[in-house]
Structures are given as structure tokens and as C-alpha cells.
Amino acid sequence: MEEILEKARRVSQWAEVYSVSRQETTAVFEANRLKQVHTRSGSSNALRLAKDGRIGFATANRKDSTQKLVDMALETAAFGATARFEPPSGASYPQVEVYDPGVEAIPIDKMVEIGERLVARIRGASPDILCEASVSKAVFNIAVRNSTGGHSEYKKSIFSFGIEGTLIRGSDMLFVGDGEAACFLQMDPEPVASAVVLQLRRAERLVPAPSGRLPVIFTPEAVAGVLLYPLALAFNGKVVLQGASPLGNKKGQRVFDPRLSIWDDATVPLRAGSRCCDDEAVPCRRNALVENGVVKSFLYDLQTAAMAGVASTGSASRSGGQPRPATSTVVFSHGDTTFEQMVKDVKEGLVVEQLMGATQSNVLSGDFSGNVLLGYKVEGGEIVGRVKDTMVSGNVYEILKELAGIGAERKWVGGTLLAPPLYCSNLAVAVKS
Amino acid sequence: MQDRMAAALKGHNADYVEIRIEETESTYLEYRGPDLDNIGRNASLGGNVRALVKGAWGFVSFNEPGDLRKWVELAVAQARLAGKESSALAPVDPVQDIVEPVLKASPASVELAHKKALLDEYNGIILGTPGIQTSNISYGDSQKKVIFVSSEGTRIQQGKVDVSARFTAMARDGSDVQQCGLSLGSIQDFGVVEGLQAKIADLAKRAVALLKAPTAKGGEYTVVCDPILAGVFAHEAFGHLSESDFVYENDRMRQIMVLGKRFGQPHLNIVDGAAVPGLRGSYKYDDEGVKSTKTYLITEGVLTGRLHSRETAARMGEKPTGNARAMNYQFQPIVRMSNTYIEPGKTAFDEMISDIKEGIYARNWYGGTTSMEMFTFSAGEAYMIRNGKVEEMVRPIVLTGNVFQTLENIDAVGRDLEMSQGGGCGKGGQMPLPVSDGGPHIRIRKCLVGGK
Numbered sequence: 001m002e003e004i005l006e007k008a009r010r011v012s013q014w015a016e017v018y019s020v021s022r023q024e025t026t027a028v029f030e031a032n033r034l035k036q037v038h039t040r041s042g043s044s045n046a047l048r049l050a051k052d053g054r055i056g057f058a059t060a061n062r063k064d065s066t067q068k069l070v071d072m073a074l075e076t077a078a079f080g081a082t083a084r085f086e087p088p089s090g091a092s093y094p095q096v097e098v099y100d101p102g103v104e105a106i107p108i109d110k111m112v113e114i115g116e117r118l119v120a121r122i123r124g125a126s127p128d129i130l131c132e133a134s135v136s137k138a139v140f141n142i143a144v145r146n147s148t149g150g151h152s153e154y155k156k157s158i159f160s161f162g163i164e165g166t167l168i169r170g171s172d173m174l175f176v177g178d179g180e181a182a183c184f185l186q187m188d189p190e191p192v193a194s195a196v197v198l199q200l201r202r203a204e205r206l207v208p209a210p211s212g213r214l215p216v217i218f219t220p221e222a223v224a225g226v227l228l229y230p231l232a233l234a235f236n237g238k239v240v241l242q243g244a245s246p247l248g249n250k251k252g253q254r255v256f257d258p259r260l261s262i263w264d265d266a267t268v269p270l271r272a273g274s275r276c277c278d279d280e281a282v283p284c285r286r287n288a289l290v291e292n293g294v295v296k297s298f299l300y301d302l303q304t305a306a307m308a309g310v311a312s313t314g315s316a317s318r319s320g321g322q323p324r325p326a327t328s329t330v331v332f333s334h335g336d337t338t339f340e341q342m343v344k345d346v347k348e349g350l351v352v353e354q355l356m357g358a359t360q361s362n363v364l365s366g367d368f369s370g371n372v373l374l375g376y377k378v379e380g381g382e383i384v385g386r387v388k389d390t391m392v393s394g395n396v397y398e399i400l401k402e403l404a405g406i407g408a409e410r411k412w413v414g415g416t417l418l419a420p421p422l423y424c425s426n427l428a429v430a431v432k433s
Numbered sequence: 434m435q436d437r438m439a440a441a442l443k444g445h446n447a448d449y450v451e452i453r454i455e456e457t458e459s460t461y462l463e464y465r466g467p468d469l470d471n472i473g474r475n476a477s478l479g480g481n482v483r484a485l486v487k488g489a490w491g492f493v494s495f496n497e498p499g500d501l502r503k504w505v506e507l508a509v510a511q512a513r514l515a516g517k518e519s520s521a522l523a524p525v526d527p528v529q530d531i532v533e534p535v536l537k538a539s540p541a542s543v544e545l546a547h548k549k550a551l552l553d554e555y556n557g558i559i560l561g562t563p564g565i566q567t568s569n570i571s572y573g574d575s576q577k578k579v580i581f582v583s584s585e586g587t588r589i590q591q592g593k594v595d596v597s598a599r600f601t602a603m604a605r606d607g608s609d610v611q612q613c614g615l616s617l618g619s620i621q622d623f624g625v626v627e628g629l630q631a632k633i634a635d636l637a638k639r640a641v642a643l644l645k646a647p648t649a650k651g652g653e654y655t656v657v658c659d660p661i662l663a664g665v666f667a668h669e670a671f672g673h674l675s676e677s678d679f680v681y682e683n684d685r686m687r688q689i690m691v692l693g694k695r696f697g698q699p700h701l702n703i704v705d706g707a708a709v710p711g712l713r714g715s716y717k718y719d720d721e722g723v724k725s726t727k728t729y730l731i732t733e734g735v736l737t738g739r740l741h742s743r744e745t746a747a748r749m750g751e752k753p754t755g756n757a758r759a760m761n762y763q764f765q766p767i768v769r770m771s772n773t774y775i776e777p778g779k780t781a782f783d784e785m786i787s788d789i790k791e792g793i794y795a796r797n798w799y800g801g802t803t804s805m806e807m808f809t810f811s812a813g814e815a816y817m818i819r820n821g822k823v824e825e826m827v828r829p830i831v832l833t834g835n836v837f838q839t840l841e842n843i844d845a846v847g848r849d850l851e852m853s854q855g856g857g858c859g860k861g862g863q864m865p866l867p868v869s870d871g872g873p874h875i876r877i878r879k880c881l882v883g884g885k
């Protein structure tokens with residue numbers, strides 16, 4: 001890393017190296033039994049530099065490719081974006097716990113045991129079900145170092161497991177599933193197992209779906225699947241700068257339900273999206289996106305922030321290419337209505353857990369339309385069975401403007417979202433006759 | 434390298450072992466609005482070992498090959514830990530071959546300056562269109578060398594080239610944002626991204642027109658799909674069901690997908706084949722070293738074939754089809770599609786719409802997902818059909834349905850055929866894998882359309 005930085009520094013205005021190495025082991029269950037064990041190991045270096053005022057970028061993973069990396073970065077710098085910033089020189093970072101030595105230490109046979117317990121528990125509730133499950137541990141070493149004196153490195157662990165069950169009756173297929181991911185070792189699969197068993201129980205009967213404009217309750221899983229992606233785009237400083245965010249000119253305005261607050265918070269301890277610094281070595285912090293319904297701030301990396309004339313929010317994230325603003329750990333405020341109270345309140349409507357294809361519409365506008373992959377009909381205040389062949393359509397901003405209720409209990413979904421169930425009073429539901 | 438790989442496999446003590454090593458170089462450019470937002474180059478080397486012991490797999494990926502024997506031992510130990518039954522792999526003859534890409538114009542020999550100038554021009558066309566708010570363009574090309582050596586004596590070296598681009602134009606009116614997209618790709622010709630000026634101008638104009646377009650009312654319609662959307666249907670709705678890894682261990686799925694069962698009317702033929710040359714999903718050998726084929730999934734409305742890896746073929750007592758593919762060295766090969774399409778039929782477009790009182794003409798692709806029997810896919814463009822005529826534009830629609838009913842409900846198959854080469858398929862965390870799909874215009878009765 002130092003060698004790359006030293007070589008690059010000599011031919012550029014500034015240079016920055018981002019290195020990540022990882023070690024990951026996964027036990028995979030197919031058709032109810034252990035089928036594969038994988039190990040993935042690897043490391044890579046990303047070099048970003050400024051030459052004649054322009055940004056160049058390259059990545060390589062070979063130890064012997066230092067010169068090539070510098071050459072490739074210089075080649076792209078001839079055409080790159082104008083550099084509007086300098087990398088940070090030294091900073092103090094918050095203490096954010098993201099490593100549990102227990103994750104690195106757990107032997108593979110213990111991981112297999114967790115998977116076996118999950119599968120056995122689901123099959124106990126539904127003997128004909130076919131389960132796919134995986135149990136995974138990963139350890140990352142992440143380092144950012146630049147020629148302007150900035151340096152940060154940390155170690156992160158992720159332990160995760162999940163299960164998906166498929167139950168086929170005649171030509172009808174039912175899909176259930178749940179999972180967990182966090183930085184700490186979680187040996188007890190019971191919360192995940194009981195969530196899936198509850199799905200199976202609620203879905204036991206297939207009932208005709210209602211149609212028209214109806215109340216719909218989104219579980220935290222549906223909040224993750226339907227609402228999170230359009231919101232993450234709308235609060236992305238890059239999309240705002242581009243003028244493509246529907247919230248871009250709404251800062252300081254009340255756009256959402258006044259009971260709703262949303263944060264992007266990389267400093268929540270031991271969560272999959274958490275970290276002490278972002279991928280440009282800028283310290284992470286808790287960013288309020290929405291406070292009591294009012295749009296508070298957008299997420300920025302260094303370049304985007306400089307172009308927008310604001311400061312980086314510590315939200316730079318990389319997925320192979322140059323850093324971009326992205327959400328880390330998204331936290332919704334909770335309300336005071338329990339899920340049971342929401343259901344009780346519905347005369348005729350739906351509970352949606354999974355909406356297939358929801359985010360393949362025009363996500364920027366907030367419009368969504370998806371087929372209920374897992375969802376239930378509510379009749380007279382009770383869940384009466386599962387529905388299928390049902391389209392639910394709406395607009396994220398219309399829904400969140402005025403909610404009929406915000407759940408009192410929140411749930412972690414996918415390790416990066418903490419959300420309550422949301423109760424929407426009026427959504428379009430179309431049914432195949 | 435091949436000799437080192439073969440030597441590392443000696444005395445492996447497993448039912449089967451393979452080593453795959455890949456060297457890749459890639460270049461990418463991305464625009465957001467007027468700014469070239471991301472430009473970069475990548476050089477990577479990596480490999481993996483996959484071992485089979487008593488019916489279970491061990492898989493190890495790495496990027497410093499170093500002592501290959503060490504990785505072989507780890508993969509075998511992991512397979513042994515999981516293996517409790519018996520292994521099955523459909524037999525294939527060992528192959529020794531070197532496959533060079535067949536190139537018309539290699540993207541690697543085009544100067545970065547030329548790529549940038551071309552994309553600058555396209556971006557200028559989009560941004561210069563009145564009513565356009567912004568643009569997104571992403572371009573990428575790569576060249577790969579993949580060496581595959583197995584414990585059965587197969588040694589294959591394949592060169593692979595890929596170029597792809599996606600252009601998106603976004604129009605805005607107040608808080609209403611509408612967009613139109615175009616995706617392209619090729620495994621042999623940089624030329625696919627040249628000369629697109631007229632298409633891009635049209636794309637930008639359509640995005641602006643969408644702002645004024647009404648939303649179709651949700652409900653059941655007769656829907657006519659263009660070749661691109663017909664291809665998405667062939668791929669998303671039906672193709673994934675033909676991937677045998679969903680089927681082979683699932684007795685009920687095997688009953689649903691039994692060969693010889695009627696799925697559609699006699700005008701329906703659906704094909705997948707990496708052996709169909711020159712398309713984005715074409716290759717000579719898959720990532721298990723099996724020679725590619727052309728497989729009729731549906732012949733005259735009847736299920737006649739499915740896609741296999743060596744393991745699924747053996748478990749189902751069928752022949753391997755060469756459809757085991759891995760996105761890169763960090764992944765193991767799984768059953769994937771290649772080039773999937775509906776074969777042309779006999780109905781002219783005018784005839785297809787002539788007796789539709791109220792229906793939808795859906796064009797272009799926006800996205801699609803499937804969960805076996807159910808599918809949803811999004812059209813990028815849509816028009817109402819009234820009294821046998823294509824009328825006003827409506828906003829993009831989402832189509833959904835049960836695949837078996839929908840296959841039955843395809844009541845007309847057009848005479849044309851067009852392949853879409855810009856697709857990237859995702860499955861099992863491996864995305865985007867280059868594929869192509871296509872077909873003629875098709876008409877679907879009673880198709881559920883989402884809307885307000």
C-alpha cells in the first residue's frame with residue numbers, strides 16, 4: 001500500500017489508496033441438506049489520483065502490479081472529472097464497534113449446526129417444505145491512506161445466516177424466508193426460525209384477494225423491499241446535484257408524515273452497514289435525512305459535496321469503482337401503533353411482506369408496482385390467509401406523506417435497515433380474475 | 434500455467450476436482466448528467482478450485498494462485514466435510530482446446546480518447562433535447578483469458594471479450610421524473626456502440642413525451658409485446674424454470690416440469706443456446722468445460738428440454754447442455770441461460786392487433802424478476818391499442834402473471850425476430866452475467882397490468 005502511494009505521489013498532485021482484503025467462509029444447504037462449503041479470500045487495491053487537476057482511477061489485485069496500477073490511473077486521469085477536493089489530512093474517528101473476534105473463531109462445524117437447526121425447525125412446522133439455507137462468516141481489513149496525511153484502517157466482521165423455504169402444492173408455490181446479518185456472532189437461529197414459522201402459519205390458507213383502493217400494512221421486510229431503494233436514491237447527493245431527485249428542492253420542507261424521522265447512521269454499533277470512517281477516510285456520523293417529516297439533509301462524498309458547495313457527510317462508499325455517496329445503516333423512527341393494532345383496524349385489506357418487482361418501475365418518481373410474493377388478506381381485523389396474483393401499486397412519497405400508523409416495534413432487515421411496520425390507508429390493489 | 438494446474442490436481446483424493454484461473458482487464462466510463470462521473474481501469478487475476486466428494490462441493494477462490502496444491506487440499510477438505518451421499522456427474526469426453534474470440538472490432542484496440550469522444554457526443558444529444566433534466570450513461574468493456582483444467586484431463590483456454598453500454602435519458606416536470614433507457618452489448622464488435630446518434634435522440638424525445646403521457650388503468654388486458662419484451666418473457670418467466678437446479682431435487686417441480694407436458698399452443702417454440710453464434714450469451718465451452726449446445730425448451734407448445742450442469746443432468750438422467758456458468762473466478766458455475774428466444778411464427782403485426790378493442794402495446798425492457806411460477810416485468814414504453822390501432826402513449830407498465838397460464842394465453846406469434854444484447858442476468862448473487870434474449874412480437878390474452 002505504501003509502495004503504491006509513494007510511486008503515485010511522485011507523478012500526481014495527490015494520491016489515495018484504498019485496500020481491502022477479505023476472508024469469507026459459507027456453509028450452503030440445498031434441498032434441506034448441506035451441499036457446499038465455500039471459502040473466498042482475496043484482496044485488492046484501488047488507486048485514485050489527481051493529475052493536471054483531473055481524477056484518475058484504477059484497481060488491481062496482483063501484488064506485482066504496482067506500476068501497472070499507477071499507469072492505468074494516469075491514463076484515465078487524462079479524461080477524468082475535474083478534481084474539486086483534496087483528500088482529508090488526518091481526522092479523529094468515532095469509536096464504532098464492528099469487529100467480534102468470535103466470528104473469526106467460530107469453526108465450520110458449528111456453522112453447519114446452526115444451518116441444520118434452522119432447517120429442522122422449519123421442516124418441523126411444514127414437513128413437505130424444501131429449504132435452502134446458508135450460514136456465513138466474513139472478516140474484512142479495510143485501509144485508506146492518502147498523500148495528504150490522512151490514514152484510517154479497521155477490521156470488520158460479519159456473521160449472517162438465512163433460510164428460504166419453498167412449498168409446492170399442486171401448481172401453487174409458496175415462498176417464505178428470513179435472515180440476519182450483523183458484526184457479532186449470533187449462535188441462536190430461533191428468532192429467524194420462528195419468523196419463518198409464523199409466515200407459514202399465516203400463509204396456510206390461500207384466500208381470494210380483495211381489489212380496489214385498500215388499506216395495506218407493510219412489514220419491515222416490505223419497507224426494505226419497496227421503500228428503501230427509492231429513498232436511498234432520492235437522498236443521494238449525487239442524484240440531488242443532478243437535479244433528478246424528487247426531494248432535491250424540498251430541503252427544510254415537510255414532505256413526510258410529521259411522526260416520521262429517518263437517519264443514515266454508520267455509527268450504530270455492530271451492524272452490517274456500520275463503520276468508523278467512510279471509503280475516503282472521512283469520519284462517519286449520524287446523518288438525519290428526515291426529522292419529524294421534514295427533509296433535513298442529503299448524503300455526500302468529497303467530490304459531490306465540493307460540487308454542491310457543502311461538506312462531505314462521511315457517506316462515500318465503493319463497489320468496485322470510484323467512491324459514491326450511499327446509505328450505510330438506515331434507521332426509521334418508531335411510532336406507537338403495534339402491528340396487532342394495525343391489523344385490528346383493517347376491515348378489508350392486505351399485509352405485504354414481499355412485493356416482487358416493486359423497484360423495477362420508475363424508482364426516481366417514487367412510483368412502484370409489484371406482485372405480492374408473500375402477503376396476507378386481512379378481514380374484519382384478522383389475518384385470514386395468503387393472497388397471490390395480486391398487484392399492489394402506489395407512490396412512495398404519497399404513502400409516506402400521511403401514514404395511518406407507524407409501528408411501535410422495529411426490526412433489523414438485512415443488517416442495514418431498522419424499520420417498523422408502516423400502515424398505509426389507501427393503495428391500489430389489482431387482482432387477476 | 435496449464436501444467437502447473439494439472440500438477441496441482443495429482444493425487445487429489447476427491448471424486449472430481451477442477452481449477453479455473455482468470456486474467457481480466459476492463460475499462461469503464463460513466464456519466465451522470467454533463468459530468469464524466471467515473472472512469473477507471475481494472476486488471477485482475479484470480480482463480481478457484483472446486484472439488485466434489487460424496488455428492489457435496491467444496492469451493493475455494495483466491496487471487497494469488499501461489500501454491501495451487503494448498504487450495505486444492507482446502508477445497509477437497511471442505512467437500513469432504515459436507516459429503517455424505519454419492520457423487521453424480523454426467524460423463525463428458527475430456528477436451529483439449531484453445532478458443533480465441535472471433536472479433537470484428539476489439540474494444541481493447543480502440544483508444545480511450547475515442548471512447549470518451551463518442552460517449553460525449555451521445556451525452557450531448559440527450560442533454561441538448563428540450564425538456565431533458567439529466568442523463569446517465571454507463572459503458573464498459575473487458576477482455577478475459579480463462580484457463581480450465583479438470584481432474585478428468587480437460588484443458589481449455591478461452592479468450593472472451595465483452596462490450597456493453599446503457600443510456601438513460603431523464604425528463605422532469607416539477608416532482609415528476611420520467612426516464613427511457615437503451616441497452617446494448619456484444620462479444621465481438623465495438624461497432625455496436627457506434628452510430629447510435631438517431632437512436633439516442635429518439636430515446637431522449639420519448640422520455641420527454643412520457644411526462645405528458647397518462648397512466649394506464651390497472652387490470653386485465655390483451656397485451657402485444659415487442660421482440661425485446663417477448664425475449665424478457667422467454668428469459669424471465671419461462672427460462673428460469675428451465676434451469677434444472679431449481680428442479681432436480683424438487684419432486685413437485687419435477688412433476689410440474691415433466692418433459693412432454695403441453696405448456697402452450699402449437700405455434701410456440703422456445704430455445705436457449707450458447708452454440709447459436711455471435712450473440713452476447715454465446716461461448717464454445719461452459720465453465721465446467723462442457724461444449725455448448727442449442728436446446729429446444731418448448732417445441733410446438735410441448736416441454737422438450739431444460740438447461741443443465743453436469744450434476745443436474747446426471748441426477749435427472751438427461752444429457753448435459755453446457756449451461757453451467759460463473760460470473761467470474763469468485764463464483765462457482767451454476768445453471769444459467771445463454772441466448773434465449775421465442776422462434777418466429779406466422780402472424781403479421783397488423784393482423785395481431787386488428788381485433789383488439791382495448792389492449793396495450795408494450796415495448797422495450799425496463800426490468801424483470803421471477804419467482805418460479807410468478808413473474809413481473811416492466812415495459813419501458815407502452816401504448817394503448819383501441820379498435821385495432823396503436824393509439825396514445827401511456828406511462829411504462831408492469832406486467833405480471835402466472836407463467837403457465839400466460840404461456841397458454843400466448844395466442845399469436847409474429848413473423849419477426851430481434852435479439853436484445855444488453856441484458857445482464859442475476860442469479861445466486863452472480864450478476865450481471867452476459868446473456869441475450871429475444872423473439873418476435875407476441876400477443877398475450879388476459880395479462881394483468883399494474884396501475885392506478
